[in-house]
Amino acid sequence: MTPIPVDSARFLADLHALRAIGGDSASKGVRRRAFSAEDLAARDWLAEKMAAAGLEPRFDPVGNLFGLTPGRSLLLGSHSDTQPEGGWLDGALGVVAALEIARASRAAGGPPISVVSFQDEEGRFGALTGSSVWAGKLSLAAADALVAADGMSFADARAVLAGRSGDFVDPARFSAFLEMHIEQGPVLDLAGEAIGVVTGIVGLRQVQITITGQQNHAGTTPMAHRRDAFTVAARIATALPERFANIVTPQSVWTIGHIALHPGAASVVPGRASFSLQWRDIDSDRLDRMEATIMALLDDIAADTGCEISAKRLRHDLSPMPMDLSLQAILAQAAQAVAPDRWRMMPSGALHDASNVAALMPVGMVFVPSIGGISHAFDEDTGEADLVTGLQVLADAAARIG
Amino acid sequence: MTPIPVDSARFLADLHALRAIGGDSASKGVRRRAFSAEDLAARDWLAEKMAAAGLEPRFDPVGNLFGLTPGRSLLLGSHSDTQPEGGWLDGALGVVAALEIARASRAAGGPPISVVSFQDEEGRFGALTGSSVWAGKLSLAAADALVAADGMSFADARAVLAGRSGDFVDPARFSAFLEMHIEQGPVLDLAGEAIGVVTGIVGLRQVQITITGQQNHAGTTPMAHRRDAFTVAARIATALPERFANIVTPQSVWTIGHIALHPGAASVVPGRASFSLQWRDIDSDRLDRMEATIMALLDDIAADTGCEISAKRLRHDLSPMPMDLSLQAILAQAAQAVAPDRWRMMPSGALHDASNVAALMPVGMVFVPSIGGISHAFDEDTGEADLVTGLQVLADAAARIG
Numbered sequence: 001m002t003p004i005p006v007d008s009a010r011f012l013a014d015l016h017a018l019r020a021i022g023g024d025s026a027s028k029g030v031r032r033r034a035f036s037a038e039d040l041a042a043r044d045w046l047a048e049k050m051a052a053a054g055l056e057p058r059f060d061p062v063g064n065l066f067g068l069t070p071g072r073s074l075l076l077g078s079h080s081d082t083q084p085e086g087g088w089l090d091g092a093l094g095v096v097a098a099l100e101i102a103r104a105s106r107a108a109g110g111p112p113i114s115v116v117s118f119q120d121e122e123g124r125f126g127a128l129t130g131s132s133v134w135a136g137k138l139s140l141a142a143a144d145a146l147v148a149a150d151g152m153s154f155a156d157a158r159a160v161l162a163g164r165s166g167d168f169v170d171p172a173r174f175s176a177f178l179e180m181h182i183e184q185g186p187v188l189d190l191a192g193e194a195i196g197v198v199t200g201i202v203g204l205r206q207v208q209i210t211i212t213g214q215q216n217h218a219g220t221t222p223m224a225h226r227r228d229a230f231t232v233a234a235r236i237a238t239a240l241p242e243r244f245a246n247i248v249t250p251q252s253v254w255t256i257g258h259i260a261l262h263p264g265a266a267s268v269v270p271g272r273a274s275f276s277l278q279w280r281d282i283d284s285d286r287l288d289r290m291e292a293t294i295m296a297l298l299d300d301i302a303a304d305t306g307c308e309i310s311a312k313r314l315r316h317d318l319s320p321m322p323m324d325l326s327l328q329a330i331l332a333q334a335a336q337a338v339a340p341d342r343w344r345m346m347p348s349g350a351l352h353d354a355s356n357v358a359a360l361m362p363v364g365m366v367f368v369p370s371i372g373g374i375s376h377a378f379d380e381d382t383g384e385a386d387l388v389t390g391l392q393v394l395a396d397a398a399a400r401i402g
Numbered sequence: 403m404t405p406i407p408v409d410s411a412r413f414l415a416d417l418h419a420l421r422a423i424g425g426d427s428a429s430k431g432v433r434r435r436a437f438s439a440e441d442l443a444a445r446d447w448l449a450e451k452m453a454a455a456g457l458e459p460r461f462d463p464v465g466n467l468f469g470l471t472p473g474r475s476l477l478l479g480s481h482s483d484t485q486p487e488g489g490w491l492d493g494a495l496g497v498v499a500a501l502e503i504a505r506a507s508r509a510a511g512g513p514p515i516s517v518v519s520f521q522d523e524e525g526r527f528g529a530l531t532g533s534s535v536w537a538g539k540l541s542l543a544a545a546d547a548l549v550a551a552d553g554m555s556f557a558d559a560r561a562v563l564a565g566r567s568g569d570f571v572d573p574a575r576f577s578a579f580l581e582m583h584i585e586q587g588p589v590l591d592l593a594g595e596a597i598g599v600v601t602g603i604v605g606l607r608q609v610q611i612t613i614t615g616q617q618n619h620a621g622t623t624p625m626a627h628r629r630d631a632f633t634v635a636a637r638i639a640t641a642l643p644e645r646f647a648n649i650v651t652p653q654s655v656w657t658i659g660h661i662a663l664h665p666g667a668a669s670v671v672p673g674r675a676s677f678s679l680q681w682r683d684i685d686s687d688r689l690d691r692m693e694a695t696i697m698a699l700l701d702d703i704a705a706d707t708g709c710e711i712s713a714k715r716l717r718h719d720l721s722p723m724p725m726d727l728s729l730q731a732i733l734a735q736a737a738q739a740v741a742p743d744r745w746r747m748m749p750s751g752a753l754h755d756a757s758n759v760a761a762l763m764p765v766g767m768v769f770v771p772s773i774g775g776i777s778h779a780f781d782e783d784t785g786e787a788d789l790v791t792g793l794q795v796l797a798d799a800a801a802r803i804g
Contacts (some may be wrong), residue, residue, distance in 0.1 A: 188622070204621070219586075220585065220752050222652060223588050224652065230658050237638045238633075252625075261661060266659045266680050348622075349619065364457065375622075
């Protein structure tokens, strides 16, 4: 294996140059919502960098920007759009690292490497919209019908590409896809580790639970005669950890993120509570067991309280998506070579474009630490030494794939 | 003591006639929001009935309608305005019973009895607005500045009285005030009892509790590293009954009626939860002990979870308002005479105009059962036998007072 001679200083300079497009004046954060003027300016800047590196820039019909090397190649990348108030590395890190590695490899006569920045990963219109269409999981017609919160349709948004977009890129020209990303969680930062080799992207299930009790006057109804929907919701939330104790791992998570009480007045015993319960795990069987445990708990509490409790699946399940085992092994070798004993295998709790690309080719992912686990916020950050370590691990893995 | 020869059939006929003003076509419910056309029509109907009974109808400047008997008298009454979708008895029962007893007493040469229907008890503008102004607890200027949810000011609403309202009635002309009301709770109905002699109106305290944890990604943040504000709120709600166990009586109540999570999304660990906690009891000392218990619990849970928890008094306390002891004794004698062993002494968990009138004169209250404890709803109801028993107890007590 011949190393790819990446230039850390140039990589960091490019990262900061990209940050300046849509960059917040008072923080390190950025605003580059998909198809905003800032997002398009960033993509044009990337396309120039790709061309200067000898790659062919290609916008596809949904705004994914490829930097293509001739013939069959490895594909590296991530996304360059951001949350409305996003961090400077979420997506950008993987794109700029891909650019540096492809550029260095091409200049050094190394293995052929192409680059991609997917569009609308952060879900202004849908979720992972660009890679979903490319992977055939979402039709172009269905994508066009998506409408952002500001009323803009995806069809109208992508019309701005007229004249500069070409066809979709044939996935068959790529041998594999590697994505580097910030962890967006606290695990590496808390452990003082530099690299996470991703074993898979966790699956997600979600139910909307509705408790129907009895709405009553908060002054005249004795406690013994109440069927208070909020009290029942609180019991469910409090009982879950114990019920899950023998089922979950330290990487299993569950969240009640939203609740609404009816009528929602201080002087009225709530007659109805409706809340989301979402759980994620890397193991489908464990997702099943957690679901069965939730349903048994709801049955027990309904029987005990006399309240009616219903649970409705709100969205399609997301099945766990394992990363390619060979690529995991290569990334682990690269991590051990670059950052000996300062890396771990870990699942990704967040979704990534890699989930979609896995339908087209073997996929691997690598994480760098997020300081304090913060993401989707202006104060998201990663130490520059860790950014460079990530670059080196990704370059080392690309060289091993060859 | 000479009994007052009330006419049950006439009383029930009047109740049904009043119900027809603003009556819902599909239920027993009514819509007579304070100062609506239906409310004013009902007050005009009452004024005619008062005049026909030989009482002098008098609207005061805020729309309280008195039916005055000459000289010093006992005052009976309640309110005839309703919730936007209210029951047919909440308020109306006490007004129509007062009318029947005053009319029968006057015709029979019994004790002098005047009648009142207070205005805006149900709080279209404030809360107990009419009796608050009469009792001097709310200035007329402050009342005039109150604005209903529909944008109408109290000043504009009461302008409709121009030409038919007189001065405020001098409270010194009344020796005492008795109010009959539906219980608005399930206690009498569940016990199969006919009458509740009210010992006092419970006091009320309320805090707004805000829990500040850490907002996080619901996929990437391990459970062990979360400071989830909703989980903490649920712990508080679940711990309260045990913490209160040695302090409260079966008549103490507490309620979390509203909660808001921030940011309130299924995929985000809530960083902040804000909720109301209200508690009521007839005993000021017990209200204090409950408050101290709540604050100690909040401190314990804040220390245990690392979340910041604040509790802010949201409104002026309402102190418990005991009913006059002599009037309680007279009402108890009357209850035992009319419904032997089918009555109890009990606090009122709801507020009533009697709370305000207690600032002016001795006050007593009597309850009849609410079927299923339902009120503030179209399906509020009470059996007609119980309505007549209530009338007879109130008439008996009025005769004893003489």
